[in-house]
Amino acid sequence: MQDLLETIPGVALWLASTKLDPQVAPKTADEALRQTLDHARSVVQDLAEHSQDPRALTAFNALLARGHRERYLAATGPATRVVVPEPVWTVAWLAAENYLDLLEHSADRIRRCEHPQCVLWYLDTSRSRTRRWCSMKVCGNRTKADRHYRRRTATTTSTDPDQWQSSRARQS
Ligand SMILES: [Zn+2]
Numbered sequence: 001m002q003d004l005l006e007t008i009p010g011v012a013l014w015l016a017s018t019k020l021d022p023q024v025a026p027k028t029a030d031e032a033l034r035q036t037l038d039h040a041r042s043v044v045q046d047l048a049e050h051s052q053d054p055r056a057l058t059a060f061n062a063l064l065a066r067g068h069r070e071r072y073l074a075a076t077g078p079a080t081r082v083v084v085p086e087p088v089w090t091v092a093w094l095a096a097e098n099y100l101d102l103l104e105h106s107a108d109r110i111r112r113c114e115h116p117q118c119v120l121w122y123l124d125t126s127r128s129r130t131r132r133w134c135s136m137k138v139c140g141n142r143t144k145a146d147r148h149y150r151r152r153t154a155t156t157t158s159t160d161p162d163q164w165q166s167s168r169a170r171q172s
Contacts, residue, residue: 005038015091024082024090032088039063040092044099048110048121060096067093115139 004010012029014037026033043063046056067084084090102110102123109124113134120134133139 005034005041008034011037018091020091020094024094026088026091033091036089036092037095040095044095045121047099048112060099063089063092063096064100067097069097113139115143117142 002010004014008029008031011034015026015029018025040063043056043059046053047060050056066086066089067082069080070083071078071080073079082090082094084093106123109129111122111124111131113120113122114132115134118134118139120139122131122134124131133143
């Protein structure tokens with residue numbers, strides 16, 4: 001897997017894939033922008049992993065303090081605009097604000113991919129809310145392949161953690 005936020009061409013590619021409002025989207029990708037995005041990602045990831053950690057909260061709130069939304073009256077009626085005094089932080093700020101919205105409305109659907117080697121988090125938008133992997137195509141299939149391999153190589157002594165737990169439950 002390639003980390004798009006590691007290089008400037010990667011950031012450009014990532015930007016092109018987002019559906020950012022053209023009025024706030026950066027025109028070009030550069031190192032300063034790459035650093036703000038990388039920072040936003042680590043702050044949000046830290047918070048997702050340690051939601052009660054005061055340091056994670058402080059770092060997140062510091063990012064959130066870099067901007068705000070301002071209401072005003074336009075000729076067409078009431079409107080809102082994003083105000084980020086240092087424009088290079090605009091996308092990072094939007095990411096933080098977005099995360100805040102997710103916490104407010106869908107906190108129970110923010111999940112970490114169940115594949116042990118995967119670092120990704122995702123929003124479970126499935127109707128049944130039982131999605132387990134960032135991508136069925138990638139990690140879902142990887143998990144199935146691992147399971148298949150384990151079953152084929154299993155001996156009479158089971159090392160399956162599920163079975164181990166259920167046999168323990170029966171004992172107690
Ligand atoms: Zn995954």
